[in-house]
Amino acid sequence: MQYDDIMGVTEAGAVLGHVQDFVLSAVVSIGFAVFFSTPVKYIALAGLGGAVCHLSRSLCLAADLGIVASSFIASVVISMMFILIAPRIRVPRPVFTVSSIVPIIPGKYAYLTLISLINIHDNPQMRDRYIVSIFENGALTTFVMLAIGMGIAMPALLFYRNRPVV
Numbered sequence: 085m086q087y088d089d090i091m092g093v094t095e096a097g098a099v100l101g102h103v104q105d106f107v108l109s110a111v112v113s114i115g116f117a118v119f120f121s122t123p124v125k126y127i128a129l130a131g132l133g134g135a136v137c138h139l140s141r142s143l144c145l146a147a148d149l150g151i152v153a154s155s156f157i158a159s160v161v162i163s164m165m166f167i168l169i170a171p172r173i174r175v176p177r178p179v180f181t182v183s184s185i186v187p188i189i190p191g192k193y194a195y196l197t198l199i200s201l202i203n204i205h206d207n208p209q210m211r212d213r214y215i216v217s218i219f220e221n222g223a224l225t226t227f228v229m230l231a232i233g234m235g236i237a238m239p240a241l242l243f244y245r246n247r248p249v250v
Contacts, residue, residue: 102142109138109187117183126175133184137162141188152227155188159235167243181236190228197221 113134117127140161144154162184163177170177200217203210 106135110135116186130183138187155228156231156235159232163236163239193221193225
């Protein structure tokens, strides 16, 4: 029996959840685009990039690919999207990719790593459990961040490999 069956989530509810994620991810990306001083005429495109990136990761997670592989695939999708779009509007690709990946940064796991690190001193009886949590969440955070970085860099290396360095 699937989790959705147990929780009573229907197809319409799942689609509505993806639409809500799409919109909220766009809002987050727009906020970071404003924070990173993206020109006003490109803010909507940065928001679309964040929404597409998060939706890609959500769909991969729904297909049971795991968070690391899903983050990598979402980063590749967003990198490819802006490799194709950015030169046409004559804007550097990082203007969009930086704010677009923000919704898939593993903040929860980084937070749990730091909380476990702090709690080691507060509760010595559970020190072993906190140490395990530090390594599990810290490793997951590290691998997801590496997957995001590689997912953004690899398509650019493939598409721009014939470009002169200087």
